[in-house]
Every structure is written in C-alpha cells, then in structure tokens.
Amino acid sequence: MSEQRPNGDEGNAAASEPPKEIRTKEQAQIALILEEFGDEVEVSPRGWAEVGADSIYRTGSFLIRDRDLPRVRELFRGGRTDFPSIDGLTRFQPDPKFEFPPDAPQAETLTRRYLAYVDQVxxxxxxxxxxxxxxxxxxxxxxxxxxxxxxxxSPTPAPVGGDCDGRGVKVLVVDVGWTETDAPWLAGVTGEDEHPYSSGTNIRPYAGHGVFIAGVLRCVAPRTEIVVKAYLNRAGAAFGSDLVVKLDEGLAENPDLISLSAGAKTGDGSTLLAFDVFLERLADLKGVLLVAAAGNDGDREYFFPAASPSTLSVGALAEDLNHRASFTNYGGWVDVYAPGENLINAYLHGDFTCTEPPYRGEVRHFRGMARWSGTSFATPLVAGLVAGRMSVTGENAHQAAEALVAQARQLPGVGRTLLPEDACPQPDHACCKPHCC
Incomplete structure (x- = not known):
C-alpha cells in the first residue's frame, strides 16, 4: 500500500524546497537530504534557507505511544498505522482529507497542524x-x-597498545555501511555493504563515514569486535521511527555497545519519542550502552539522542586538547569530550567532489586515508575507551562508562575530557575485581 501525501495549501511544498543558490554549509547539507527524500520531509521553519533550519521531519504523519492510539484514532476518526515499528511506538497517519473543526489551531504545514490539534485536545x-x-x-x-x-x-590517534584492547567486547557501529579496506588495524571488521561510488571512482557524499569511524574505534581498542550497520544509507540519514526498528533488530546480535554518530535537533527541545521508547526497551537489556555524538552546531541546544539521560554523550576537543572544538555542541547534557578535530584514519580510494562552500565543486583525490573533524569521530573514540576498560575489568558497558567519566580530567571551560590512552583503570580509580587490580 503506497503512502498518501498531504496536499493543498497546508501541504509541505514550501517546506521542502532546496535553496536556489547554495551559500552555506547548512544549505548544502539540507539540499542533499532534499534531493534524496523530496516531499517525504519538511524543513522547519519556512524560509529556513535564510534564517536557518531548526528541524527536519517526516511529512504527513506523527509518532505516539501505543497506549495513546485509541484516543488519537478517535480524535481523527480513523487513520493509518500499518507502518514498521517497535513495541510501544506507533506511527500514525491521519486521512489527508480529514476535516478539522472550526476551532482547531492553524500551523505552517498540515503535519504541524495535526500535532497542534492533538496538543489542543x-x-x-x-x-x-x-x-x-x-x-x-x-x-x-x-x-x-x-x-x-x-x-x-599513520592514523591519528595512533593505535594504542596494552591490555585494555577491547578483547571480548562487541560494538555495533550505526552508520552508512561498510567498505572493505586494506588498513591493517581494521582486519576482521565486518558490516553491511555501503554503495560508495556514484560512478567509476566518484565517491558519494557520506560514503566512507562508517569506515573512518570503525578505524578510530579500532585504534583505541584494537581487539574489539566491530560490526558496521548501514542504517543511515539514505544521504546519511533515516527517520527516527525507521532507525529504531533497525536498532531493535541489531540487538539480536548481542552487542555490548552501540556507537551512533548521528542525531537531530527537534526545534523545541523535546526528546525524540522513537528513541525514548527504544531506550526504555534497551534498559531491559542489562549493560548495553548507547554512545552518541553531541552534534556540530557549536551551541548548547539539545541534540538527541545524545541529550537523553541514559546515553553517553560525546563532544569534541580541539586539536590542542585544551579547548572545545569550535564546532562541538556543549552544555551540562554533554557527558564527556574527546579528540575530534583533524583526526586521520582509513577511508576510501577515489575522487570526492566537495558539496559545501567555500570548496563546493573542488575535487579531492583519496588513496585510502583521510583527515576529518566532528563529534562523529570523538564518539567512536570514547566507545573504544569503554570497550578497552571492559576487557580488563569485567564491568559491563554502563559500569565501565561511569568509571571512565568519573576518572576523566576536568578541563576548565570545557568539562570532563578523555584521551586515547585513558582506557585502563587509574590507580585512584582501580576496579574492585581481583583479576584486574
């Protein structure tokens, strides 16, 4: 059954149009998303290309908890719910021809009017x-x-030696997928294939992101078992409700850690309901931890799921390791900061045409390595530290993460910080397990 789209003056046409001229990084990134998703998404607010976007979301439907379905169905006098989901979460699509009562609130799109009506009633x-x-x-x-x-x-950070090597620990890297590489530190990594080339050796936008992330993790914890998933295989993105279905399936592989270098702002500071429900389900699996990137907006606004209480949120340190990176999000909701600027690691072989100003159109040539910056890459570094500690202490992921954050250096003006060599327990924070002390 095909999915219906809202239409008419209250539709999303103006909310999903790319800018006529690409002048900023934000415009370039969103233009790629609109090229992939088209009218499946709305970008808020209208006129975002001039004032900045605060959220991107699915057109024509919304999320509710299962327990609220009877009330919502009654409110809209029916509606469609036969979408993939996880227990506890329902995606609800009202009939696009539903007629609102005269006192129903207005909104800039039909999708937002649905929400405003539910809020009202x-x-x-x-x-x-x-x-x-x-x-x-x-x-x-x-x-x-x-x-x-x-x-x-050589990669930066360089591969770390010692006993805290991640042996016996399994990490699920949720990203754009995996491409085989000849980097020796990535031997044994497995994953779902990505499709990295648009033609010949022309590298697609977002391709190689998962390879680079796996490389950073392996340099910190070289014996960790890593599986890279292609859950963000549409322009590096996925709707929250679709992503948690995949994450739920991934739990069948029994990971200790999930490393997620992705997230979203919601515009109003509300959490991502899809991840609220998933994290509640994750809590039933003792010890499994979600490590999530804090985002690269350079502000303190919440970025989810990193800002959710039960995740380990990771911001980025500048290359000098004494300051926050200029791009990292920050605030009391960021648990720890780790190196994330000008890291070097495994990448693809081929040619990449830059999509962002001021280098838009410039062609770069890659031969299996790259230099990259972002909280995307601080995140697997911290996941590797957790895995490394687990391998010598016998702690589960939550326990190891709590201990690492407790021993982290307090950097004035930044917060708690971790470096690649910090996996092993410190003398003042030695674990209580007899075999590791």
Missing part, C-alpha cells in the same frame, strides 16, 4: 514529529568535509 506531547536523524545535515556532522592526506600517513 489530548495534551501537549502526546504526538511528536518523526524527526530525521542524520550523520550529516542541519549543522554538519561531521563538522567538515574530508581532507586529503598522503597514503602512507
């Missing part, structure tokens, strides 16, 4: 937008496009 927060979760978008995550480096250059 059933209470605020019963219905939530199905936000697009992205590896690169509203403010780019990663913070920069990849840069060329000589093929013989």
């Amino acid at each position: 059933l209470g605020r927060g019963v219905a939530r937008l199905d936000h697009l979760v992205y590896a690169c978008s509203v403010s780019p995550c990663p913070a920069t496009e990849q840069l060329e480096v000589p093929p013989a250059v």
